Amino acid sequence: MQKIDLQDTGLRDLNATLHAQADNTNQTAWEIENPKGAHAIACGLDAPIEVTVRGSTGYYCAGMNQQATVNIKGSAGPGVAENMMSGKVVIDGDASQYAGATGHGGLLVIKGNASSRCGISMKGINIVVHGNIGHMSAFMAQSGNLVVCGDAGDALGDSCYEARLFVRGEVKSLGADCEKKEMRPEHIALLKELLAEAECDAKPEEFTRYGSARNLYNFDVDNAAAY
């Protein structure tokens, strides 16, 4: 286990050290102490390493992650795992706005709640939230899966494209062009897999699926009032 204390080491040195790890590095386990809400911790990683952050992080922790596993033993600030391409990010606490924004791949697990705009413009990422999510989540979500074990706030899935949204609790309101969908066997199987990977014991059958009604896919003046 390699340890880096952010009280003694600057952000640049921390990230440069993590970025220097090659695909075949033997130093696969890293621990970051005293993050104290610093921004851009462990962003831009691209190696199969496991980084554990002992505390809460500021903006963009694990931003654009590739291959790496990042565990946050606290809460995460805005834009955690934004534009993640692959790998896994697990937050023990809550996540602020824009969690997993524009993510292309990988798995983001939030064991607490996520704030507004969770999964905004997501492009293939899988996000599992053990708690609730805030308003405007999955806005313009393009693809991937957002799984919410608690409730969803206002305007879920507004203007979404092909992303699949699964909510176990209540949805305060659906956004423009987002509708309830049928849960088919393949969705149950998908949920089972995602929930297991996210260490969540919720039952797939308890979820409702939401997605795009595809009425706004091509501009039609008769739909103008929907925007």
Added chain:
Amino acid sequence: MKTIDDKGIPHTSPRQSATFSNDINSDIRRAAATGIYDIRGGGAKRKVPSFDDLLFLGASISRYPLEGYREKCDTNVTIGGLHAKNPIELDIPITIAGMSFGALSGPAKEALGRGASAAGTSTTTGDGGMTPEERGHSSKLVYQYLPSRYGMNPNDLRKADAIEIVVGQGAKPGGGGMLLGQKISDRVAEMRNLPKGIDQRSACRHPDWTGPDDLEIKILELREITGWKVPIYVKVAGARPYYDVTLAVKAGADAIVLDGMQGGTAATQDVFIEHVGQPTLAIVRPAVQALQDLGMHRKIQLILSGGIRSGADVAKAMALGADAVAIGTAALIALGDNDPRWEAEYNELGTTTGAYDDWHEGRDPAGITTQDPELMKRFDPIEGGRRLKNYLKVMTLEAQTIARACGKNHLHNLEPEDLVALTMEAAAMAKVPLAGTDWYPGKSGF
């Protein structure tokens, strides 16, 4: 037409309304027939105060000129030296503005890279991401980081020579974008991670930051991911240039790209293009003033765009304090856009050479703003690149000609004192004297 009635009394000549002109009336008829606003490409077509309203004084007894073709007049510019380990070194201060693969064909993007590289300058990606052809043919490539994040990935980010965070563009300050379904080919759809054939909306705000304090952190993240190697530009529309430039500097930008309302877009509402934003002439001095007030003029570079067409425009922009310019529409014309050779086909589309602006429809006869494989075949990227290189060289020679005539051995040495204005409006905007006077509106003492 009868000009006199049966009793021999002359008719009053038919009088067209300035308010309800034939152009306006056709807009009304089109709106009434369709129920939808007009969408088009390009920048503002209305007449606005511009660099054409400025003149250089040249040299005389009080200032002496440099010898054309004999005495040196340098044109190089370094962009992003403040924070980046590897600033961009350009031979000429004319860059190619961001235009997307999707809006433009792959060969057109390749031609922009070829021409810019041959002329010693940079080109810029656009909404939709970086294509291998573009990276391969561009010696210096600026990667646009846009609200939609279509095609955005860290691998391409690290391949870029600079990153341009796009906050706005001059054609539509405060607006996002729309790539209509007919231009969404398999390749465009794959790069943007969306189904083929649907309209692709580009957001007007970034998904994971809001305001200047967040922007500062976003810049930090991008620097950390790219190892503080490449410059970070911030592109803003010419809305509130003094404050926007001030905030971009505060957020840590290495360079500011400032785009006036004549700057083009691939597609947006005509009402947006013509009625939102400010002319390029009006935005440069407040932006320069902001940099000067912060002690950052010439340390953080100002790249001005929006209707730059000639070496005279380049020289005027630089005299007013810009470090470089960017061209978009002019570069497309150099490639062959709106060329008279396609007049018959423009007529078929209900338009004419010079007026064709339905770039979003993907039926460009010149094969540039299209994804149609047959139309794309009409465009040769090698020839297009050669034409762009020639055009960039001519613009540079023109700017040097003017600079030498003003006694300057570098384009950066041009200054506002080299200029006069032909109109009161231009004098007020550029803060240079009205020709024949030593006064401009707003100058104290009057």
